[in-house]
Amino acid sequence: MKTRVYVTLKGGVLDPQGKAIHHALEGLGFSGVNDVRAGKLIELDLADTVSDGDVEAMCRKLLANTVIENFRIERVPA
C-alpha cells in the first residue's frame, strides 16, 4: 500500500529554509505570503502486512527527528 509520511518542523522551531523561500517569493513579486515552512514528503510502498503501528515506529526511529519535527502518516488506498 502506498503510504505518505509528511515531516514538518514543530511550531516553535525556526525554519531558516522556509525563511529563505519566503524572501525569494517576495523577490519574485508575490505579495500576501505571510509565512513559509518547508518540510519533507516521504513516499513508502509497503506490503499489506505492514501495520499502522509499524509505520509510526518507522517515523519515530528514523524518518522524523521528534526533537524538532512532527510527522503525519497518510495511507493511500490503491
Add this chain to the structure above:
Amino acid sequence: MKSAVIVFPGSNCDRDLAVAIRDVTGSDPAMVWHRDAELPDGLGLIAVPGGFSYGDYLRSGAMAARSPIMRAIVEAAGRGVPVLGICNGFQILTEAGLLPGALMRNAGLNFVCCDVALAVGNDRSVFTSRYRAGETIRLPVAHHDGNYTADAETLDRLEGEGQVAFRYVEAVNGSARNIAGIVNEAGNVLGMMPHPERLIEQAQGGIDGRRLFEGLLEAVG
C-alpha cells in the same frame, strides 16, 4: 591510551582526527568501519569524526546514527567510555540520542568556514580539564548544519548543570544560547561543532585544540 575513530561513508575528518590522536597519545587509533558491530576492548576514547556521512541524506547524521557500530558506541558510553563527536560526529551523537537537542541548518543558510572565538563553559569534564572555565580559545568551524536547537527546558538544564562545554563568543550559526558544544550528564560524551583536531601543532596556526586531547589523555591515562 587505546582509542578508536569511527569511519562512515562520507566521513572526511577521520584521518585528521587519527593524526591528532596519534600525535598527542603516541599510539594509532583503531579505524573502525561503521558496519562493524563491535569495538576493540579497553578503549579510552571513541571518536566520531566530521564529514558528510551518507551525504547528509534525510538529516545530517541521521543514517549514521542507525549504523551497526552505534549500538556498541551507545553501550560503551553507558559504561563511561569517553565519546567525542566533532561536527558531523556531534550531529550523529544527537541523532543517536547520546546528547540532547538537534543541529539544524545554519540560521544564515550559509556554510560557515572560519576560525571562531569560543568561551569555555565547563572545565570539569574529561575533555576540558586542560582549559579554564571562562577562558576564550580559537578553533575552526566548517559546517552547514550547526544551529543547535533544543526546547527551553533542555537548554535551561544544560546551562544549569554546567553541560555547555563551549559557547560561541559571537553568533556564528544561530545556535540557541550560542551553544557550540555540550557534554552529557555523566560528562563522558562531548559533542562540538568546532574542530579541535585541526589545531594540534603551531604549524596549523595554534594548539588550542591539542589541549582537549591532552586533557583526555591525562584523565584516562
